[in-house]
Each structure stands twice: as C-alpha cells, then as structure tokens.
Amino acid sequence: xxxxxxxxxxxxxxxxxxxxxxxxxxxxxxxxxxxxxxxxxxxxxxxxxxxxxxxxxxxxxxxxxxxxxxxxxxxxxxxxxxxxxxxxxxxxxxxxxxxxxxxxxxxxxxxxxxxxxxxxxxxxxxxxxxxxxxxxxxxxxxxxxxxxxxxxxxxxxxxxxxxxxxxxxxxxxxxxxxxxxxxxxxxxxxxxxxxxxxxxxxxxxxxxxxxxxxxxxxxxxxxxxxxxxxxxxxxxxxxxxxxxxxxxxxxxxxxxxxxxxxxxxxxxxxxxxxxxxxxxxxxxxxxxxxxxxxxxxxxxxxxxxxxxxxxxxxxxxxxxxxxxxxxxxxxxxxxxxxxx
Numbered sequence: 001x002x003x004x005x006x007x008x009x010x011x012x013x014x015x016x017x018x019x020x021x022x023x024x025x026x027x028x029x030x031x032x033x034x035x036x037x038x039x040x041x042x043x044x045x046x047x048x049x050x051x052x053x054x055x056x057x058x059x060x061x062x063x064x065x066x067x068x069x070x071x072x073x074x075x076x077x078x079x080x081x082x083x084x085x086x087x088x089x090x091x092x093x094x095x096x097x098x099x100x101x102x103x104x105x106x107x108x109x110x111x112x113x114x115x116x117x118x119x120x121x122x123x124x125x126x127x128x129x130x131x132x133x134x135x136x137x138x139x140x141x142x143x144x145x146x147x148x149x150x151x152x153x154x155x156x157x158x159x160x161x162x163x164x165x166x167x168x169x170x171x172x173x174x175x176x177x178x179x180x181x182x183x184x185x186x187x188x189x190x191x192x193x194x195x196x197x198x199x200x201x202x203x204x205x206x207x208x209x210x211x212x213x214x215x216x217x218x219x220x221x222x223x224x225x226x227x228x229x230x231x232x233x234x235x236x237x238x239x240x241x242x243x244x245x246x247x248x249x250x251x252x253x254x255x256x257x258x259x260x261x262x263x264x265x266x267x268x269x270x271x272x273x274x275x276x277x278x279x280x281x282x283x284x285x286x287x288x289x290x291x292x293x294x295x296x297x298x299x300x301x302x303x304x305x306x307x308x309x310x311x312x313x314x315x316x317x318x319x320x321x322x323x324x325x326x327x328x329x330x331x332x333x334x335x336x337x338x339x340x
Contacts (some may be wrong), residue, residue: 004187006172006213009328013318017306022299026309031226032164032203033145038062039295040220040310044173044230045069045093045118047253048165052082053238054287059088064226066116066145069093073103080107091145093118096126101133108142117146120178122167123154131161148207150186152198159200167228168195169208174231174276175255176208189222196223196314213297220298220310221317231255235281244280244326252280284318311337 014231019025028041043050047070052192055065067079067090076092083090091114092107094100104115117130127146134144147167149155158166163201169192171178179185188209195204206219208227215226234255241253255278284290302308307316322330 002190003319004190006093006187007189007209007211009187009220009321010189010218010222011322011326011330012218012301012305013320014304015306015316015318017303019303019306019308022296022303024308025293025299025302026311027298027302029225029310030203031205032143033140035064035145035165037064037226038292040226041216041291041294042066042226042228042235044207044228045091045116046255047071047232048241048253049230049233049239050090051240052079052086054086054233054236054240055079055083055090056086057238057287058291059083059090061288061295063088063291064114065248066091066093066114066118069100069118073099073106076103077106077110080110080112084111085168090114091116093144094130095119096124096130101137104134105137108138113141114143114145117144119146120148121170122147122149122158123151128161131158131163135162145205147205149195150191152194152200155195155200155202155204156198159202163202165203165205165225166195166200167205167207168192169206169223171282172209173207173220174211175279177277183224190340192219192224193222213294214301216294217301220313221252221301221305221319223314231281232290232294233287235284236287237283237285238287239281243283246280246282251283253283255279255281 013188028038030036041063043054043065045066045068046133047068049067058065080092092112093116117127128131143164145165146158146163148170150170155166172188192206203225205226205228206224210216210227210229235253239253243251246252305316307313
C-alpha cells in the first residue's frame with residue numbers, strides 16, 4: 001500500500017543561499033505550447049472564480065484565467081471576445097460531449113489558443129477521444145490542457161494522447177467532496193511528485209488543496225510547472241457573483257464546487273451525486289493584491305532553498321516529513337486576542 005502525503009505533511013529544509021533579494025528571483029514558467037507565464041498561477045474554470053473581469057485582471061499580473069464552460073457556447077464566446085477586446089488573453093474550458101467540439105471550434109476560431117478539457121476524472125476514454133478530435137481539428141495550433149488525474153499512469157497516458165498540460169489532483173479542493181463521496185483520490189503532494197518522476201512529457205498543473213503560498217512552493221518543488229487555484233481567488237472584487245452578507249454581516253461572495261448540488265441543478269437541471277459544496281468567502285479586495293502576495297511568497301520560498309530561478313527549483317530542494325505536532329508548531333499559535 002502506498003503512503004500519500006498532502007502539502008501539510010511535508011516541509012522544505014532551508015538551504016545555504018546567496019540570493020540577495022527576492023525581487024531578483026525569476027518565477028517565469030513555460031507551461032507547454034502557447035502558454036508561458038510570468039506568474040505561474042491559473043484560475044480554475046469555475047463559475048464563481050473566472051469570467052471576464054478575473055481573466056483580464058490576471059493577465060495584467062502575468063497570470064492566466066480559464067473561462068468556465070457552465071453556460072451556452074454563445075455566452076462563453078461572448079466572454080472570450082470581451083477579454084480579447086480588453087487586450088488580454090485567456091483560455092476556455094470545454095467538456096467531452098459532441099457539442100463541446102462545436103464550442104471549441106467557436107472559441108478557437110475567435111483566436112483562443114488554450115483549450116481546457118474540464119472533467120473531474122481525466123483518465124477516461126471520453127477524454128482520449130476529445131483530445132484526438134481536437135488534434136484532428138486544430139493540429140498543434142492550440143494548447144490542450146486536460147485532467148484531472150492523480151497517478152503516473154494517467155499522466156503518461158494523457159501525455160501520450162496529446163495533452164500539452166495536465167491538471168494533477170483528484171479531490172482536495174476547498175469545495176470538493178470527491179474523496180468523501182467516492183472514496184477515491186490521492187493526496188496532492190504525492191500525486192504531483194509521482195507524475196513529475198514518470199515518463200509523461202506534458203506540463204504539470206498542480207490543481208487542488210493549495211491554501212497559501214507555502215503550498216504553492218511545495219507544489220513547484222515537487223515538480224509542478226504551474227498551479228491552478230480557485231478558493232484563493234474567490235471573494236476578490238473580480239470574482240463573479242454578487243456581494244451578499246453572511247450571518248455576521250460580513251460582505252462576501254459565494255463560491256461553489258461545480259459538482260455541488262446547487263451548481264448541478266443550475267447548469268444541468270438535475271443532480272446525480274453531489275461531489276462539492278457551496279460556501280461564502282469574505283471580501284479579499286482586488287485580485288492583484290492576492291496574486292502579488294502569492295507571487296512574493298513563492299519568491300521567498302525559493303530564496304530559502306538558495307534558488308533564484310523556478311526552472312531549477314526541484315533540483316535544489318530537500319524535503320522532510322512533519323508530524324501533526326510539527327504542523328501545529330508551523331502556524332501562529334500565540335494565545336490572545338487577534339489584532340489582524
């Protein structure tokens with residue numbers, strides 16, 4: 001039986017460093033064909049995370065957004081054209097049904113170069129067929145992002161089928177209950193490391209379970225080329241949705257898993273099995289501030305390993321497992337009244 005490790009189960013051992021300032025650290029990442037990012041953060045294609053405002057704001061920060069697919073092809077195309085009108089770039093998600101090839105044709109025809117096959121279980125014949133059809137339609141003129149997977153075999157297969165990048169992570173998202181409902185998954189740190197050491201050639205996008213910049217650092221150290229986040233961007237001014245007040249009168253926005261009962265009822269009209277939940281996220285301010293904080297945390301993480309370039313980071317790191325008491329020691333634990 002394997003042992004699966006989450007981000008909280010590991011730490012990086014500090015190394016000798018000659019990095020004089022985090023501002024001199026390069027975190028640019030090449031995430032495959034047509035996708036190079038100054039800030040390797042990608043917004044999850046969820047209807048409470050990424051629409052026009054989020055995609056445009058992330059582009060300005062050197063990050064990237066994927067427009068969700070929980071709308072009509074016409075509505076998604078309209079969103080993409082609006083992003084394009086604001087001189088920004090983004091990707092767009094599709095599913096695996098026949099009508100999704102028409103969706104892909106529309107957005108690619110409008111200039112979109114990044115198509116994300118957005119399904120929960122990516123190691124599936126439907127994903128293989130969709131990748132094959134997209135390659136027939138567009139050859140190597142687009143970047144195919146797909147997933148989600150959690151094993152080296154799945155990562156290798158999707159790479160072989162023609163994916164440029166693969167989202168690694170099954171379960172583990174902040175509003176995802178797949179592991180509880182289905183009993184399947186793999187702690188994300190172990191999944192990323194196993195895929196990074198496999199024979200697959202696609203870029204790795206760490207997807208799910210990233211709660212802070214420290215988790216991002218660990219994901220890149222394990223071999224990720226980019227991270228995909230949802231909850232970290234939810235609740236920002238650019239996140240879709242209306243402002244509401246929670247039970248304490250605090251301003252917030254809703255975030256929901258796309259397999260939650262609420263989301264399935266709205267976009268499909270019925271619920272099969274709910275594998276997600278809905279939550280209110282407090283106001284976080286502009287997304288640029290969130291991205292800047294995450295990027296600076298990533299740079300600081302590299303500096304602790306004596307590394308000035310993200311591309312060589314995995315070769316510089318040393319990991320240590322920590323106990324639950326070690327995790328308790330890792331977080332602020334002074335008793336008293338919280339000031340901020």
